[in-house]
Amino acid sequence: MLGNDARCYFLWGRGMTDFPPGICHDKWRAVPRQPDADIFYIHCTGGFRGAKVSDDHWQIEPVFEYGEARSKGFLTDAQLRQIVRIGKFRVLGFQSSGWFDGVWHSSWRPIIPTERNHARSPSDIWSAISSNLFRTTRTQQLKELKVADHSKVATILDNRTVEERLAQAISLSLRSMDVAVEQIAEYYHEQLVNKMYKGNVDGQRSSNTMDQTLFAHVHAFFLQLGAARDYLAAFIANRLGMNASHGKVDTMNALKSKLRGQHMGREPILDLLIEKNWLVSQAGSPDTWTTSGWLKEITDLRNEIVHRRPYGSVYAERFGWAMPVCAELGLYRYFRPIEIKSQSECDLLDVICSHYRTCTGLFFESAKAAGLDGSMMTLTDADIVSLQEIHRPSTDQ
Numbered sequence: 001m002l003g004n005d006a007r008c009y010f011l012w013g014r015g016m017t018d019f020p021p022g023i024c025h026d027k028w029r030a031v032p033r034q035p036d037a038d039i040f041y042i043h044c045t046g047g048f049r050g051a052k053v054s055d056d057h058w059q060i061e062p063v064f065e066y067g068e069a070r071s072k073g074f075l076t077d078a079q080l081r082q083i084v085r086i087g088k089f090r091v092l093g094f095q096s097s098g099w100f101d102g103v104w105h106s107s108w109r110p111i112i113p114t115e116r117n118h119a120r121s122p123s124d125i126w127s128a129i130s131s132n133l134f135r136t137t138r139t140q141q142l143k144e145l146k147v148a149d150h151s152k153v154a155t156i157l158d159n160r161t162v163e164e165r166l167a168q169a170i171s172l173s174l175r176s177m178d179v180a181v182e183q184i185a186e187y188y189h190e191q192l193v194n195k196m197y198k199g200n201v202d203g204q205r206s207s208n209t210m211d212q213t214l215f216a217h218v219h220a221f222f223l224q225l226g227a228a229r230d231y232l233a234a235f236i237a238n239r240l241g242m243n244a245s246h247g248k249v250d251t252m253n254a255l256k257s258k259l260r261g262q263h264m265g266r267e268p269i270l271d272l273l274i275e276k277n278w279l280v281s282q283a284g285s286p287d288t289w290t291t292s293g294w295l296k297e298i299t300d301l302r303n304e305i306v307h308r309r310p311y312g313s314v315y316a317e318r319f320g321w322a323m324p325v326c327a328e329l330g331l332y333r334y335f336r337p338i339e340i341k342s343q344s345e346c347d348l349l350d351v352i353c354s355h356y357r358t359c360t361g362l363f364f365e366s367a368k369a370a371g372l373d374g375s376m377m378t379l380t381d382a383d384i385v386s387l388q389e390i391h392r393p394s395t396d397q
Contacts, residue, residue, distance in 0.1 A: 038098035042080075043185040044089035045349045046325070046333025047192030050080050062193045063330040069196035070330070087331045090353050092185050093178070094118065108178045113361040122363035123174035125374040130160075130167035132373040137161060162243070166235045167372075173228035174363060180221035181356055187214050188349055192334040195322035201332050205319035214336070215312040221352060222302045225359055229299070232366060236270050252291065252299070261286030268369040272362075298355050301340065311348075314339045 040052040050058045051071075058080045059073030075083065084091065097106035109121045134157075141156050142148070160168070187210065195201055230251040237249035242258055249255055256279060263270060273279040278295035282288045291299060305311050312318060320336040338348040367374050 047188035
């Protein structure tokens, strides 16, 4: 912020004049950067989370003690799981973040319901599928480039096959959905801490300006889940050859309208949806299909939030509160309602967690069912097309 005595002049319409070398030397400071460090979080519903300090050493937060929010530790893995059970929290995912050489980094891995190892997210696997499809079709084109300039490389990379493009689109949509869940979890945590510091932990309802951020991330979650669903439908349709004979099939709604009894048994991902009873044919009409179960439920809720009314437009959704889940241990949770027809009062993050886990499981299983190479990409010397030195501007004065 510049004071009235700042020796800095800008003549509007005439350009800069009487300007000393550099810009405004009266007030300056280096933009701060954190030292190199890493942290690993486990995020749960209700705003509860744990931070891993070292092997089998966890800190949990927030815990309400003596009228304030506290971070408590150290707990073993087994003790942390016990606290999660006592609080009836559900794990959303794992976040690895920190600073390296002045640059912030963060990655998120969701819970995969059927697996014990959550190291690779469905987004990672679908991205690998896309990359490995590329390696089998166009890697040679890159190697044959005599001059590997950016425009020629970009042309080859962007000239994707349909299957490769759709796998990448699935990955990007899932990654965006992960980001939305991560941000909603962060919002819940911050609101729970705020409630504890104010001592409002017995159901006092309130709202604040950060609610607009929550509304945006909720909208993004349902939007991206629907996008991933439709890209998966397009992926199935392409493998069935529908786009060649039925016109463009790029949504789940279009897929079910083009499905016929003869398609059963021809595409493993489609068979997976049928086995789960999420796509069903009508009795007596094998060529008429409809969505059912979870797929219908999430489609209806997604259409409600994305097309009919945004989250936060209902009065009850504009306020949140903190409530005890085990007051003697200082365990509380943040609660934010979402109005869903035919259901009693539900917490928003509980609802999102349920659909998020089911969606994550679906795309993990779909990646396996696709029968394509989802292994992590590795680079050898032969894969490197060009190396360019990055010239940084000199800092010498």
